[in-house]
Amino acid sequence: MPMSFDISPSQASSCSHCVVRHSGICGALSEQQLEYLVSHTRTGLYSPGAQVFGDETAITSYASVVSGVIKLLKVLEDGRQQVVGLKFAPDFIGRVFATDNRLYAEAASPVQLCHIPRPVMERLLQQSRPLERRLMAEILRELDEAREWMVTLGQKSAAERVASFLHLIALHVRPDAAGCLGAVTYELPLTRGDIADFLGLSIETVSRQLTELRRCDIISIVNKRQVTIPDMVSLRRRCG
């Protein structure tokens, strides 16, 4: 089992101007459906490490990330764990058309979620084909990302993995950064331990590779978390 701080989410009452309105799946809904959804939504706040969904538990609700980062992880009996996905706002979380979860969802940073009760989501999915399409698009993107990451896990060296991770986060923060010439700066949403679990490396190796990248002026880091990438092209060259 992953470390579970068991911080129960602060439950707020339904928020009419919840960010879910602007989120991924909600552009697919009519005014009326959106009204229905929002009136059945609950906001949850989670501290880093708090468990949002459990493995092998019944699915009672889905969620949409309002802010922060969620890590999806799988755990082996002996405690080894692998982060198999990261969820940023406005991603949707949950296995639709299934009855139970197959992984843990944990807050990586402070997270705000909009919880959607399962029956509500199922009713909307039944009604709205655009919603189903939107969801399908998101799942296909998840599949692409998972396969991309399989290449990193299976083929790349530690140095390349760490570079690929920094690159991945940069693209999430600044989606147009791919061809961007200017510097990109962001706050790392994961601890070294989380990064290690994501990359299939040890904490020490992650740390060493970050140091090496800093030594080569590919990145600079202040306060352990604030990352600046002066040149995305140089970083990309290190991704393998």
Place this chain on the structure above:
Amino acid sequence: MPMSFDISPSQASSCSHCVVRHSGICGALSEQQLEYLVSHTRTGLYSPGAQVFGDETAITSYASVVSGVIKLLKVLEDGRQQVVGLKFAPDFIGRVFATDNRLYAEAASPVQLCHIPRPVMERLLQQSRPLERRLMAEILRELDEAREWMVTLGQKSAAERVASFLHLIALHVRPDAAGCLGAVTYELPLTRGDIADFLGLSIETVSRQLTELRRCDIISIVNKRQVTIPDMVSLRRRCG
């Protein structure tokens, strides 16, 4: 680029009793829709190593596996490649709702496919919500499998990876083998090289681990390919 033997598929005319009728996605269609589909289907035969779909090429058709095994793989500039998925009958192949491929699809064993032209598939998807649901279910399963495999690639030792691979194939051949007491025998659909690319290991390491499993009587192998697993439980214990 992966080795491309460029064996062009033998094109047969549309086959009225093509196995596509019994395949995964086709149970979701009406008689009329099935008729429409089958009349626009072409059979293709591929030899091991032959490319079915290319990376970064336009999507002109989808396919359904009739027999044999397809490997989906991603390739880095320097030639390293990672198998990111295996497709067995009656799996569906292709990125729906997208315009271009993001990976290579290659025959691992001799393969028979049913090709479905893109416009045909899109029209059916537009018409049939059950088909869309069926496809969604298959994509969700692919996502589950990809994440399961990420754990293997990121966390497991070479010995555990090889055991996990043999276990995976066993479950495909005999889906009920999970709790099965009897022996399971099958023909390996992949070469040592393919297995290595799937597991993120070298060919030599795969070979050594197979030898080791044989030495411990977890498996027996005849003619390099014919694998027998006398006890699935023992094998599972080695999967980590």
Place this chain on the structure above:
DNA sequence: CGAGACATTGAATTGCCTCAAGATTAGTGG
């Protein structure tokens, strides 16, 4: 200020890869 979590750095170990040489199999043509 002190405690605890998180991160960095070093030294020693090990698991897997690389390189290299044989063994086995399948396919080919004399």
Place this chain on the structure above:
DNA sequence: CCACTAATCTTGAGGCAATTCAATGTCTCG
């Protein structure tokens, strides 16, 4: 039918990258 070649697989020896173990450094918060 059998030698010959090419491809695939196995096995061994040595090297290296990443892990493990251990110690130190840094930040946060009561």
